[in-house]
Amino acid sequence: MANYFNTLSLRDQLTQLGKCRFMNSSEFTDGVDELKGKKIVIVGCGAQGLNQGLNMRDSGLDISYTLREAAIKEERQSYKNATGNGFAVGTYEELVPNADVVINLTPDKQHTQVVNTVMPLMKKGATLSYSHGFNIVEEGMQVREDLTVIMVAPKCPGSEVREEYKRGFGVPTLIAVHPENDPQGHGLAQAKAYAVGTGGDRAGVLESSFVAEVKSDLMGEQTILCGLLQTGSILCFDKMVAKGIDAGYASKLIQYGWETITEGLKYGGITNMMDRLSNPSKIKAFELSEELKDIMRPLFQKHMDDIIGGHFSKTMMEDWGNDDKNLLSWRAATGETAFEKTPAGDVEISEQEFYDNGVLMVAMVRAGVELAFEAMTSSGIIEESAYYESLHETPLIANTIARKKLFEMNRVISDTAEYGCYLFDHACKPLLGDFMKNVDTDVIGKAFDQGKNNGVDNAKLIEVNAALRNHPIEVVGARLRASMTAMKRVI
Ligand SMILES: NC(=O)C1=CN([C@@H]2O[C@H](COP(=O)(O)OP(=O)(O)OC[C@H]3O[C@@H](n4cnc5c(N)ncnc54)[C@H](OP(=O)(O)O)[C@@H]3O)[C@@H](O)[C@H]2O)C=CC1
Ligand SMILES: CC[C@](O)(C(C)=O)C(=O)O
Numbered sequence: 174m175a176n177y178f179n180t181l182s183l184r185d186q187l188t189q190l191g192k193c194r195f196m197n198s199s200e201f202t203d204g205v206d207e208l209k210g211k212k213i214v215i216v217g218c219g220a221q222g223l224n225q226g227l228n229m230r231d232s233g234l235d236i237s238y239t240l241r242e243a244a245i246k247e248e249r250q251s252y253k254n255a256t257g258n259g260f261a262v263g264t265y266e267e268l269v270p271n272a273d274v275v276i277n278l279t280p281d282k283q284h285t286q287v288v289n290t291v292m293p294l295m296k297k298g299a300t301l302s303y304s305h306g307f308n309i310v311e312e313g314m315q316v317r318e319d320l321t322v323i324m325v326a327p328k329c330p331g332s333e334v335r336e337e338y339k340r341g342f343g344v345p346t347l348i349a350v351h352p353e354n355d356p357q358g359h360g361l362a363q364a365k366a367y368a369v370g371t372g373g374d375r376a377g378v379l380e381s382s383f384v385a386e387v388k389s390d391l392m393g394e395q396t397i398l399c400g401l402l403q404t405g406s407i408l409c410f411d412k413m414v415a416k417g418i419d420a421g422y423a424s425k426l427i428q429y430g431w432e433t434i435t436e437g438l439k440y441g442g443i444t445n446m447m448d449r450l451s452n453p454s455k456i457k458a459f460e461l462s463e464e465l466k467d468i469m470r471p472l473f474q475k476h477m478d479d480i481i482g483g484h485f486s487k488t489m490m491e492d493w494g495n496d497d498k499n500l501l502s503w504r505a506a507t508g509e510t511a512f513e514k515t516p517a518g519d520v521e522i523s524e525q526e527f528y529d530n531g532v533l534m535v536a537m538v539r540a541g542v543e544l545a546f547e548a549m550t551s552s553g554i555i556e557e558s559a560y561y562e563s564l565h566e567t568p569l570i571a572n573t574i575a576r577k578k579l580f581e582m583n584r585v586i587s588d589t590a591e592y593g594c595y596l597f598d599h600a601c602k603p604l605l606g607d608f609m610k611n612v613d614t615d616v617i618g619k620a621f622d623q624g625k626n627n628g629v630d631n632a633k634l635i636e637v638n639a640a641l642r643n644h645p646i647e648v649v650g651a652r653l654r655a656s657m658t659a660m661k662r663v664i
């Protein structure tokens with residue numbers, strides 16, 4: 174199998190990378206009709222499998238799970254997830270031949286083997302669905318000509334897919350039809366109905382391509398969403414402790430700090446997050462983030478280039494072939510970091526204090542979000558997609574760190590995201606070595622303007638505010654957040 178993206182002509186590469194249309198809610202008036210009464214069988218019952226299945230069943234769809242035989246026999250967690258929630262479970266041979274739609278929600282590493290096993294059992298004209306297109310785009314999986322291939326990719330962890338649905342809403346979702354596999358022309362209608370089933374239509378759906386989803390998803394998760402949050406957690410914690418700040422306080426400031434400060438992003442983007450700081454702190458955070466952007470830009474660009482060119486997927490697949498040696502050793506090493514091992518102290522930290530004493534964390538978030546967005550859009554990914562894969566998803570990943578630190582983040586995200594996160598972290602920490610030598614507790618651990626007057630230069634403040642507010646991510650973000658809020662009001 175060859176990398177599908179690399180087999181395309183430049184024109185087709187650019188067309189598929191740039192495919193992204195924010196769909197109007199009027200396009201979803203048929204609800205789940207296209208899939209009503211159809212047999213939908215999900216392969217795997219993990220982070221996405223369980224939560225998508227619960228939502229689709231509550232939306233009136235016929236959902237059952239097929240698991241590998243050993244998982245059923247040994248009553249593994251996937252089996253318990255499915256049966257414990259009252260779903261029918263069966264082997265591939267029992268369920269796949271009658272399925273109208275087979276949804277592959279196993280880890281990316283398993284896709285080739287899983288698809289090669291289930292495909293011969295699938296009935297003529299059925300549909301195969303994914304939530305991430307790695308197998309199609311990076312591995313070049315060839316799917317039987319009579320089968321339709323679609324993707325419905327929620328832009329968030331599985332736990333949020335369920336939580337938002339229960340709140341009567343949903344999460345932004347990207348849908349796509351593989352152009353090589355749409356023999357009956359109904360792929361888009363099915364993907365739309367599936368997105369309604371998970372609640373995605375209530376938050377916003379992007380009609381995109383497998384290619385755009387893969388390249389943007391990989392970039393977001395490796396850099397700002399997971400990689401930089403990991404690097405920032407470790408570096409900020411070590412700095413505070415080295416400078417004599419109580420380790421329990423430092424641990425708590427970081428564990429809950431990402432969640433608190435990125436909450437500001439949800440409501441009003443980077444502008445709002447930065448506006449939560451006093452004027453002197455905001456100017457300091459701006460200057461730090463400019464410096465961080467200059468230092469980290471080549472690394473963000475390298476990740477984007479390696480993703481676009483296929484170097485990243487090639488090297489990760491080598492690790493798959495090596496029994497995940499890198500992934501497992503990097504996971505173990507993360508568990509040994511001082512931040513992971515130091516429990517959050519029993520101290521009260523107010524919401525405002527997380528901002529005031531976390532100026533460096535705010536600067537890291539601004540730098541990472543903007544750099545990821547810039548690297549994606551300059552590679553042909555449309556702004557809406559780049560927004561979801563950077564700013565929008567950062568608070569959702571930050572929530573996972575608040576639950577159980579980096580362990581929880583890396584547990585909840587896909588193995589693919591986890592691998593890319595460690596790769597970025599290992600390159601980023603040394604890159605920030607000199608920068609970190611020059612920072613002190615006035616920007617991490619204590620308030621920047623403590624005991625000083627609150628004065629700033631007017632011209633400087635105007636310049637900083639303009640730079641923040643006029644960044645393209647703020648423009649597209651304001652539009653997307655307004656439509657999400659409008660959708661929420663309609664429901
Ligand atoms: N994690 C996330 O939040 C997101 C994930 N995605 C995508 O969703 C897909 C699923 O990822 P995720 O939910 O993280 O996966 P998980 O690791 O959480 O779940 C995997 C499931 O697949 C089963 N499984 C593992 N290996 C095999 C195998 N060889 N054959 C059959 N079943 C197997 C496991 O069950 P058992 O081992 O018991 O057999 C488990 O139920 C991926 O394509 C990922 O990129 C997309 C958006 C976000
Ligand atoms: C951010 C990681 C992710 O892409 C996701 C939750 O969207 C993943 O692969 O887990």
Ligand SMILES: [Mg+2]
Nearest residue numbers: 327328329390
């Ligand atoms: Mg993702």
Ligand SMILES: [Mg+2]
Nearest residue numbers: 390394587590
């Ligand atoms: Mg991903």
